[in-house]
Amino acid sequence: MTTDMTDIVNTTESPLGQQPPDDTVVSTAPRKRRIPKLGMLVGLIWLIGLTVLTVFADYFPFLRLPGVAVLVDGKKQLSYKLGPGDVAWFGVDNLGRDVFAMCIYYARNSLQIGVSSTLIGIAVGGTLGVVAGYFRGWVDRVVSIIVDCLLALPALVLAIMLISRLDDVKAEYAFLEWMTRKWQIILTLSVLAIAPLARIVRAQTLSLREREFVLAARSVGASNKRIILREIVPNLIPTMVTVAFTSLGILIAAEGALAFLGLGLNESWGSMIEGNRQRLEKAWWATVFPCLMLFLTVFAFNLVGDRLARRFDIREAAV
Amino acid sequence: MNTRATTQASPRDIDGPLIELHDVKTHFRTPRGVVRAVDGVSFSLERGKALGIVGESGSGKTILSRSIMGLLPPKTIREGSIKFESREIGNLSRKQMRHIWGKEMAMIFQDPMTSLNPVMKIGKQIAEPLKIHLGMDSKTAWSTAERLLTDVRIPEPARRLDQYPHELSGGMRQRVMIAIALACGPTVLFADEPTTALDVTVQAQILDVLKDARTERNMSLVLVTHDLGVVAGHTDEIAVMYGGRLVEKAPTRSLFSHMKMPYTEALMQSIPKIEDPSHTRLVAIGGRPPDLVNPPKGCRFAPRCPYAREKCHNEEPPLEEAADSAGHLFRCWYPVGSPEYFEARERLTTVSAGIPVTIGDVS
Numbered sequence: 001m002t003t004d005m006t007d008i009v010n011t012t013e014s015p016l017g018q019q020p021p022d023d024t025v026v027s028t029a030p031r032k033r034r035i036p037k038l039g040m041l042v043g044l045i046w047l048i049g050l051t052v053l054t055v056f057a058d059y060f061p062f063l064r065l066p067g068v069a070v071l072v073d074g075k076k077q078l079s080y081k082l083g084p085g086d087v088a089w090f091g092v093d094n095l096g097r098d099v100f101a102m103c104i105y106y107a108r109n110s111l112q113i114g115v116s117s118t119l120i121g122i123a124v125g126g127t128l129g130v131v132a133g134y135f136r137g138w139v140d141r142v143v144s145i146i147v148d149c150l151l152a153l154p155a156l157v158l159a160i161m162l163i164s165r166l167d168d169v170k171a172e173y174a175f176l177e178w179m180t181r182k183w184q185i186i187l188t189l190s191v192l193a194i195a196p197l198a199r200i201v202r203a204q205t206l207s208l209r210e211r212e213f214v215l216a217a218r219s220v221g222a223s224n225k226r227i228i229l230r231e232i233v234p235n236l237i238p239t240m241v242t243v244a245f246t247s248l249g250i251l252i253a254a255e256g257a258l259a260f261l262g263l264g265l266n267e268s269w270g271s272m273i274e275g276n277r278q279r280l281e282k283a284w285w286a287t288v289f290p291c292l293m294l295f296l297t298v299f300a301f302n303l304v305g306d307r308l309a310r311r312f313d314i315r316e317a318a319v
Numbered sequence: 320m321n322t323r324a325t326t327q328a329s330p331r332d333i334d335g336p337l338i339e340l341h342d343v344k345t346h347f348r349t350p351r352g353v354v355r356a357v358d359g360v361s362f363s364l365e366r367g368k369a370l371g372i373v374g375e376s377g378s379g380k381t382i383l384s385r386s387i388m389g390l391l392p393p394k395t396i397r398e399g400s401i402k403f404e405s406r407e408i409g410n411l412s413r414k415q416m417r418h419i420w421g422k423e424m425a426m427i428f429q430d431p432m433t434s435l436n437p438v439m440k441i442g443k444q445i446a447e448p449l450k451i452h453l454g455m456d457s458k459t460a461w462s463t464a465e466r467l468l469t470d471v472r473i474p475e476p477a478r479r480l481d482q483y484p485h486e487l488s489g490g491m492r493q494r495v496m497i498a499i500a501l502a503c504g505p506t507v508l509f510a511d512e513p514t515t516a517l518d519v520t521v522q523a524q525i526l527d528v529l530k531d532a533r534t535e536r537n538m539s540l541v542l543v544t545h546d547l548g549v550v551a552g553h554t555d556e557i558a559v560m561y562g563g564r565l566v567e568k569a570p571t572r573s574l575f576s577h578m579k580m581p582y583t584e585a586l587m588q589s590i591p592k593i594e595d596p597s598h599t600r601l602v603a604i605g606g607r608p609p610d611l612v613n614p615p616k617g618c619r620f621a622p623r624c625p626y627a628r629e630k631c632h633n634e635e636p637p638l639e640e641a642a643d644s645a646g647h648l649f650r651c652w653y654p655v656g657s658p659e660y661f662e663a664r665e666r667l668t669t670v671s672a673g674i675p676v677t678i679g680d681v682s
Contacts, residue, residue, distance in 0.1 A: 219420055221503075
């Protein structure tokens with residue numbers, strides 16, 4: 001009996017010995033929590049700054065109009081005459097336009113396209129996922145097959161195919177008049193966003209529908225509609241926000257890629273890169289700055305998305 | 320009392336038992352075979368009475384209460400008749416049952432930590448059934464919710480309505496669950512292990528809240544638990560389940576004073592007693608619960624019963640009423656108190672005095 005006792009004492013002593021460092025960690029933790037993690041902070045500052053600059057671009061005195069050549073002593077600064085400096089911060093391009101102004105103004109398109117296609121993706125993909133996960137059965141099977149098919153196709157090939165098809169479709173039907181180039185890109189990219197969103201939302205719904213509070217709601221007579229809208233969807237919001245941030249980054253990069261391939265808008269970071277890359281040795285600024293803008297924006301979305309995913313403990317689906 | 324009347328279903332004068340089960344079977348198809356979770360249970364519950372369903376894990380007590388509620392996963396095999404106020408409800412679809420859930424029957428679940436929606440305010444969750452069933456507008460529902468929280472003795476009810484579940488303690492959340500269940504004034508409340516996840520001191524408070532709610536509203540209560548101590552003071556009748564079958568059912572007093580089933584006796588002995596000297600070994604029931612895919616041929620408890628004989632292993636005893644006390648049903652060939660029982664007990668105490676078998680002083 002006594003040996004047993006000493007055994008117990010010995011085993012409990014060793015973790016006790018490691019207690020002091022643990023304590024200090026615990027005591028500093030609450031203070032650190034106040035400030036979001038550095039990556040998240042940098043990402044948020046970049047995104048907020050960019051959004052403010054873009055939205056109120058017309059009111060900032062230091063921003064020129066993107067389509068007008070920079071004038072120095074009344075002369076247009078054509079063919080990359082100005083490098084980065086006081087007059088034009090990011091230099092000028094072939095037509096003498098201010099690269100900085102273009103970078104900011106073109107962010108409008110990138111952000112608009114990214115946000116709208118993500119929203120459409122959430123609306124359609126989220127609905128599909130919730131319905132499939134909640135009702136199971138044949139609905140689930142049909143949705144899963146569609147999602148799997150979409151995921152199996154290479155994204156870029158699908159996008160190129162869709163965009164060129166949409167041109168034909170628009171030419172054929174008069175009621176599709178509203179579908180500008182921008183809308184075509186938004187629709188194409190939202191198709192790409194649907195599949196991963198539907199998949200992750202379905203997985204979450206599958207686990208939520210077995211939770212006890214759903215059973216509790218059912219036991220007081222709530223209808224399916226009510227359970228989905230009141231019990232399940234609110235619990236899906238963290239997931240959706242997280243996936244939205246990650247997919248925003250990816251979709252903005254995809255928009256750049258389409259523009260680079262000449263399938264996107266002309267007023268886009270992607271087409272700036274494409275148009276100026278031949279003259280990279282002579283005027284690096286016209287290519288590197290839009291690249292940096294694209295990179296930093298996507299990076300910022302990923303930093304925020306990652307942080308949210310860790311915060312809400314969401315395992316990343318194949319986006 | 321008058322203010323509360325609005326939340327209550329109007330009393331109906333229907334004679335006869337509130338709930339009547341006849342040969343209820345609930346089976347699940349699994350890859351291993353058909354699991355007979357509830358296998359031929361019959362009993363009835365009177366209006367305003369409290370019934371305790373007792374049994375160890377896997378005895379079918381939770382599935383039995385969910386069978387009555389009709390809250391089972393789809394594709395469950397359901398047989399037998401379940402009558403509620405003389406109306407057959409065993410074969411109703413989920414859609415039809417929705418009018419009964421909440422309004423006539425309500426349920427409280429075991430774990431208050433997971434039974435509340437984490438992203439919805441308490442007030443909204445209580446107001447929900449009021450709006451569904453009683454068609455109240457938001458304002459009335461909100462004030463009724465506040466009154467319900469007062470009924471379940473939650474301090475500062477007005478403030479709680481605006482809080483989220485994570486801001487409340489476990490006992491508090493279970494009270495909120497009770498308030499939600501009571502919202503539409505159900506005729507019968509199923510409490511599925513309502514105190515298992517709670518602190519012992521909170522357990523008593525929750526049971527008192529349930530008791531008061533029952534007497535104030537003339538509501539029936541079905542208390543599902545594995546703890547005989549919980550049902551002792553709070554029920555009129557106790558049903559003991561084992562291996563999907565009802566093995567003993569008696570008025571509470573009669574069950575505790577003259578238990579017939581060796582299984583009930585074993586359950587009683589497994590309760591730690593405060594007057595025992597410290598370091599007394601807890602008495603456990605040897606063996607494990609029966610496999611519900613292939614239940615034993617004879618009495619389902621026979622493989623674990625210290626008094627089992629040849630007959631017990633081969634023939635299943637019927638559910639019979641005891642000769643000496645009315646309303647006391649049991650399912651045993653050689654019940655506690657029979658000559659065979661004493662003989663077997665004698666034999667066991669002399670042969671294996673050292674091993675803590677399930678033998679104790681019954682008187």
